[in-house]
Amino acid sequence: MPGLHRRTLANGLKLLVAPVAGTSRVAVAVHYRVGFRVEPPGMEGFAHLFEHLMFVGSQSLPDGAFFNHVSDTAGAASGRTHQDYTEFYQVVPRSALEQALFSEADRMRAPSFTQEALTEQLAGVAAEIREMIVERPYGGMPWPHMAGLLYTSFANAHDGYGDPDQLKQATLEDCAEFFARYYTPGNAVVTVAGDVDPDEVAAYVERHFGDIPARVAAPQPDLSEPGFFMDQTASFTEPGIPATAITMGQWLPDPAADLRGYLAHVVLARMMARQITPDGTSAVSTSCGFFGPLDARAPDALLLTVLVPPATPSVQMVGAVRTQWGMWAKGDLTGEVSAAVNELVSEHHRDHDDIETRCRALGRLETLFDRAELLDELPERLGEVTTAQVAKAASRLHGSACAVMTIEPGRRRTRPKPGHTEQAGRGAAAPARAARAAGTAGTAGTAGTAGTAGIAGSGESAGSTGAAESAGTAGAVESAEAAETFRIPEPVAGQASVPPRTEQPRPVLGEHVETVFGNGLRAIAVRAGSAPVVELRLRLPAGPAGWRRPDHMELLAHVLGRRARVSLHGRGAGGELTVRTDGQWLDFSGYARTDGLDAWLAVLSEVLTPSPMIEPLSLGRSLLRGRNPGRIADDALRAHLLGPATQEPAGLADLHRTVVVPGGASLVAVGNADPAQLLSKLEGALERWQGQTQPAPASTAAEGAVLLVPREDLSNILVTFSAPEPPDGPDDVARYLATGVLGRYRRNRSIRDAPGTTGLGASGYEAFLGRDLFTGFPRAYIQLMRPKEQVPDVFTEVLDRLPELTAAPPDPVELDLTREYCVLEMLWGLDSPSKIADLVRVGFSFGQGAGLLTRLYDRLGQITADEVVTAAVSTYGRMPLPSVVVGDIEADWLSDEIEREVTEMEGV
DSSP states (O other): OTTOEEEEOTTSOEEEEEEOTTOSEEEEEEEESOOGGGOOTTOTTHHHHHHHHTTTOBSSSOTTGGGHHHHHTTOEEEEEEOSSOEEEEEEEEGGGHHHHHHHHHHHHHOBOOOHHHHHHHHHHHHHHHIIIIIISTTTTTTTTTTHHHHOOSHHHHBOSSOOHHHHTTOOHHHHHHHHHHHOOGGGEEEEEEESOOHHHHHHHHHHHHTTSOOOOOOOOOOOOOOOOSSOEEEEEEETTOSSEEEEEEEEOOOTTTOHHHHHHHHHHHHHHHTOBOTTSOBSSEEEESSSSTTSSSSSOEEEEEEEEOTTOOHHHHHHHHHHHHHHHHHSOOHHHHHHHHHHHHHHHHHHTTSHHHHHHHHHHHHHHHSOTTHHHHHHHHHHTOOHHHHHHHHHHHHTSOOEEEEEEEOSSOOOOOTTSOSSTTTTOOOOHHHHHHTTOOOOOBOOOOOSOOOTTOOOOOSOEEETSOOOOOOOOOOOHHHHTTOOOOOOOSSOOOOOOOOOOOOOOOOSEEEEEOTTSOEEEEEEOOSSSEEEEEEEEEOHHHHHHOHHHHHHHHHHHHHHHHHHHHHHTOOOEEEEEEOSSEEEEEEEEEGGGHHHHHHHHHHHHSOOOOOOOGGGHHHHGGGOOHHHHHHHHHHHHHHOSOSSOOSSHHHHHHHHSOSTTOEEEEEESSOHHHHHHHHHHHHTTOOOOOOOOOOOOOOTTOEEEEEOTTOSSEEEEEEEEOOTTSSOHHHHHHHHIIIIISTTOGGGSOOTTSOOTTTTSOOEEEEEEEETTEEEEEEEEEEOGGGHHHHHHIIIIIHHHHHHSOOOHHHHHHHHHHHHHHGGGGGSSHHHHHHHHHHHHHTTOOTTHHHHHHHHHTTOOHHHHHHHHHHHHSOOOSOEEEEESOOHHHHHHHHHHHHHHTTTO
């Protein structure tokens, strides 16, 4: 494949390098051919547990030091366990590439397994299982509980999360043996994607992986299944859920043997997901594969999930699906197939223009099918799917037995016992060593979600570890004879030092053009990426009418988003257009294929044009229930600062005419296209859009006030302090670096002792500092989440300690480390056209142009310690705006406890 470079080391390790021009960061992934399908009875959930352990430490990076290079460079690292593989991946600046490879090699060579770490990770796994399976509504649907209905062999059918109580029997010997059997160089694929030299990467990999001894890996399990000829059903109950959920599963063809047939089923699944309701939502959620298409070896399943009114029999849903299969088996599918393929191809191009997604997908396809090239062949392969092939797939499903799982409202929660399958007696097997002594052969389990998945999507599996969470499973397949073959490797003598970072290239935004359209809309187009996709971001300030009434804005975003989905769906051109609000802005976001851009812009123009809206404004209140505590606090502060409106909008259409105007708005377009020509097309499509933003009124707030927003559903209390940034103070770059010193960098003062004082995180809970635009002014804020009993102390911490904390100058080491972190933090915005669009949108929000990135990069190196102090004091040294308290707290208690603290601090 052009652009894909392969090498195999002497110890059997495979290396894939995928150069991606223009990126400032690199993605590194290591895929091991070990998933939870290899687990024998008695070790359910062990692969997932082991994935957690791989982050704890290794010979040269003990006690969590694995993450040092990641956190110091604003990178990301995580891992996931799927049916047939476990992956570990990082995204770091190019300067940290060798450090990333070194850290992966060190844990492949000699991870450390201690009883303390094992006990800690067992607790973490138990908490994750509880959160994902027990506490989450509809938890375990469709994965892992659906696997027991679809399959009969233990390997395919067992619960890959496992039983936390049974997992506690795992020993350090089990860990060492599992590592020896599966985490071998010859059982792994290392993939690197980014703007890199393949020969340089190969030299790094040879240097750090080349001396790891070769070992024979355990054989892959036998996943063959006899199949079933009658529908398999299981029904469970759960209190508190509003509707009955029904999932239907049917086997997919083997993609290794029949890729055309498999892709026909992928298209068919998308056709089913395109059956939308009048409100613009999908009537059925579909997924090819528990974790997404081409994410497992056969067997895997096509899953359909639907929510229906309580007491609706599952047979009714199954009958409706089979009726649809039958109609498509005999009907004219030309339009439906074309629309589904357009969507799938658009998503594929867009998703894999991101270096992390591309890196992980290449490694996954090489691991599963020895065909990383398939990633770039898929758009063409999908385009070759014929209506006859889709009709054949529909006919196959129409006549096939299925598995049906139902969760309906009930007085108590019922599920299969954790770690066991739905089929009686399976999974309650002997402990691991007893199973191995008996020569038990394991196979696999299944996992995933019912969300609509695109082709080659790495649907998030049993879980993730590292910077994120972790889940999934794996185990051991062997015979008594094989048990004598696999030996625990001897530890390698001595520790190796972490290699230094290399020079980081200066980030450069691609070719770009800025302009202001005739209607006042500020616009920019940037050339970036290689896919035939254009990313578009339109941001409008909500304005006084929206800031005062977040419920009205939420309803407006909901109605416009619904209109956009229905219209874009009807055109069948692919792409996406969403409408959301965070209370401050109204954001139109999406993407379009280059050849479908005219259709996308036509939809956007329709949505921007005022039209009759019959929804009563009162409906907006119900849409606010899902807000996070930070959003709740900001909505309350905005309403308080602006005061009541002198005139309420007559209806939603009136609000639309007031808020959805080009004056004050900004438009960002990023794609592999000529920027000037792209802007010309955009202006032509939006030239009839007119209107001016209403100016924000002056603040009516008094200093020292405390706003209370009761929320009984929050276990901790959020306290937010805010201040307007002085217009004549230090520049944005100095404020950015001061924010890093005080609260963004992982070693910042808010979570440690600062010189001469105690940090804001002294009580063990972190403080988050940030800057944004708030109504009509730049704002600095501090947010702290604490237990109820600590809330009064928060006011003491901030009002008493913050002046001294901000006035203390950073020492040279602190300043250099924070400066470097801030420089590297910005690089995430160049990983893909989508992230570039998001980054430029943020800059536009602050009134900055496309040059913000390089200006920040160059100026950060010039900021002195004195400038940091000046910026810190002027920005965070005093928080005069009303503070906001959100949580399960009584007004009387709050006022009594805090009044004393605030009174004592009046002179500060």
